[in-house]
Amino acid sequence: MVQYDLFGEVEQKLTERAEQREAEAAKPKPRPATHAARRRRRGFVSDPHRLAGEVAENVIAAWFSHHGGGRMDIPLGTIAALSFFREPLITDWLLTLEPAQLPQLLREVWGVQWMVRPDLIEVARPLHDWIEEDPTEHELRAVQAVIHTAIYTGLFDLTAQDDPYNRSTTDVLSPLLTALRHKSDKKWRGEYHTPPCVSDLMARILVDTDHGPTIREPALGSGGMLRSVAQQLRERGLNPHDYTWIGNDIDRLSTACAAVNAILWHLGPKTVIWCGDSLATYDAGLTQALAERTAVIEHRNNVVEQARFEHKARHMLQALDRLTSGVAA
Template sequence: MTDNELFLPRAAIPNTPRQAPAWAKKSPPKSKAATRSKITAQKYLAPRDPHEHARKIAENVIDAWHQSYGGSSIDIPLGTVAALALLRQPPGTGNGLADWILQRQPHELPQLFKEIYLGHWIKRPDLINRALRLHDWAWNPNPDPQQLRAVQAVTHRAVNQGLLDLTGHDDPYLRAETDVLSPLLTGLRHKSDKKWRGEYHTPACVTDLLANMLVDKNFAQPDLAIREPAIGSGTMFRSVAQRLRDLGLNPRDYHWYGNDIDALAAACAAVNTIIWDLGPNAFIGCADSLTTEDGGYAKTLAEANESFAQRDRYMDTATSTAASRRAFRLLDDLIANKGTAVA
């Protein structure tokens, strides 16, 4: 390990207070169900603790999934919540975005999720490709109608439980107050599956404590490399990023590399990397850290470079196609106008 990589010396916690997050400033309104005439976002009593709020969302999503469909395809409800968590609620619009989502019919939701993932693919194709397990089901040309109704039930439950209040902020500090995917991933998996995988996500209170103990402003200089060989959904990265922000530093100025042997966990970490705005030098790999010399970093970087190259090829093709279509339209207009003039 080099001198500019993180697993850092102990440091004191700063005494500078930070403004209270949005969810702690005032009590939310009392619960109110949507009317039959118009589907609208329900008012709910959000827990004051964002981690507890995330757990409540996970419990409700799991309940909605199993009541409506069930089965072992846990990537579908997980990918649904991940897509919704990538949305941003425009300031001053109230529940406008939530209301619009709740009015979508089941058959409209896969297209919505594809557009969300494609929108982020333009900027970070490597992370969206890593998250393929979360959204490849949406590209099924012949989806199961019952499965789509289950996706709608999950969407309604997540939105009505205030998912966008946790992840829809413009401020990445507020989006990174909790990890909404970790309790959902661990809750959807069967106990025997988690035991076989050895998958036990570190609680946020522990990762926050470790970040406060290990990260100080003198050591955490820009370009520091921060690595996590068993990243799970990325909770340790979240805590370190928040600690950096509390110190007045920008996580985008650092190099992040997280790796996990579980493809679904790595997919969640990739989405969280976008939600938490860790920056252009954050990469997520999927490999066995114990069997690779560098924890899979070289392979991950090569895959990321290929993802960007592939995106550029697709964009060039799309640009050329659009230019050709414009040229043909202009030619058609010219011929039509010429024919009119002759007549």
């Protein structure tokens, strides 16, 4: 008769299971999908205008819930800066930044864009001047909340696209700008941005007719009409870079947003945007805008040339130091 050690079997099985659990725990576990990866799995945005509205609504809620204050330029300028990023994977890095690190990041973002399009970034100055004003701790924490909220809501699904057509499906700044304005302020200014469906219809009619080589918008807002026309041109196999884009608005924040959007929508080098009253000084305003555009581009060229000279001078001095140190040895 064979006698089994039941308790011994149980103990052995428990030991084997414990060893198995330890071995499983020692194995490297797959990292959970990052937020950026989860966003990319969602694919095509079926209603970009609705998503842009959600981004605006959530950003405003984040700004005020974190006691950002009554300034419009800070949350608006933050979203404008984020729209310059083209790589969705950068979201995971952005989410790690502390509030104190954000001013330097934003300075670099605007600085890079100034080197490429100084004319438009100068028009957009109302959106980035605040960075040099030593923002408070409360404001920077609110800026951090705005960045996180915009990322989680899906801003980069709209703007972080390589194809200009895909990132021009909507105006992400318009709903934020209009929602930040007080109702009475909008009424006083007469600021009512054209709905995208209306501007798309108008653009379709315009492009189907003899639109000519120049697109003008004397009541620019944040540039929604220009976006619609550019999309219609692309759908017909035409390149917006072959056209001249001229637009102005009486509100500085609106024209600042339009300048950022002109970069985002890749309207091309022949784009002139300025702040001015079309009913009062349209021709004079355009002449001045063209002169200022020429001056700021020339200034950028001088800055680049000076930087190149200093770079060459440093290399020459380093080579001279190596030569003289070799002779001395």
